[in-house]
Amino acid sequence: MVDDEKVVPEQEHCEVCNFVWDLITIDEIPSRLDAATSQMIDVVRNNIARCSERPSPERWSILEYVCHTRDVLLNVRDRLIVACVEDTPVPPPLYREERIAMGLYQFDEPDDVCTELAVASGLFIKFVKTCTPELLRRELFYGYPTPVNRSVLWGSAQALHECEHHLTDVQENVRLLGH
Numbered sequence: 001m002v003d004d005e006k007v008v009p010e011q012e013h014c015e016v017c018n019f020v021w022d023l024i025t026i027d028e029i030p031s032r033l034d035a036a037t038s039q040m041i042d043v044v045r046n047n048i049a050r051c052s053e054r055p056s057p058e059r060w061s062i063l064e065y066v067c068h069t070r071d072v073l074l075n076v077r078d079r080l081i082v083a084c085v086e087d088t089p090v091p092p093p094l095y096r097e098e099r100i101a102m103g104l105y106q107f108d109e110p111d112d113v114c115t116e117l118a119v120a121s122g123l124f125i126k127f128v129k130t131c132t133p134e135l136l137r138r139e140l141f142y143g144y145p146t147p148v149n150r151s152v153l154w155g156s157a158q159a160l161h162e163c164e165h166h167l168t169d170v171q172e173n174v175r176l177l178g179h
Contacts, residue, residue: 017165024157026136030125036163037073037121040066041114043170047177048110055176060100062170066113067105068096069166073120076159077127080152083140084131088149090141121163128156 013020044051044066051062060068072094079091099105135152142150142158150158 014161014165017161017168019161019164021154021157021161024153024160026128026131026153026156029128029156029160033121033125033128033160033163036160036167037069037117040069040163040167040170041117043167043174044110044114047174050177051110053177055173059173059176060169062173063108063110063113064100064105065166065169065173066117067108068099069163070113070117070120071096071099072162073117073124073159076155076162077120077124079140079142080127080155083138083152083155084135088139088141093143124159131156 011020011022044062047062051066054061054064075094079089082089082091131152136156138152139149140152140155142148142155
């Protein structure tokens with residue numbers, strides 16, 4: 001290695017969508033999160049007839065992905081609020097697979113889910129806009145993808161990642177379902 005070369009540590013990233021948490025600034029989260037959730041809502045509204053259909057047994061339906069995203073935004077927002085008040089809290093997990101296995105999404109209607117996702121997105125964006133630099137540095141225990149203490153900024157970026165990542169999932173479902 002030449003002395004002038006810098007060793008750049010590998011940044012944490014999503015191997016599926018290449019999202020890099022450390023590259024996200026708090027200022028970009030509101031617009032990107034709003035864009036992703038608005039596009040998800042459009043996908044549901046443009047695919048009402050088949051949005052509950054799974055393209056294969058191992059993939060969730062469009063509606064299940066959108067319900068999950070709604071729940072993530074509400075859950076992560078609450079976790080981050082607790083982290084702003086308590087020192088290094090250990091919030092309960094989301095239980096994403098269990099929510100589906102229990103049938104929690106089976107009675108969700110597409111129009112209701114679109115409204116609820118818009119509300120969840122708006123609430124999350126309001127939270128992010130209120131965060132001071134001091135609050136963004138506060139920590140909470142985060143069990144996924146690797147159990148470790150994470151900052152409120154990282155948690156906010158994680159919520160954005162969930163929205164953008166699952167937007168690609170619902171778009172892929174549209175393709176797989178032949179819409």
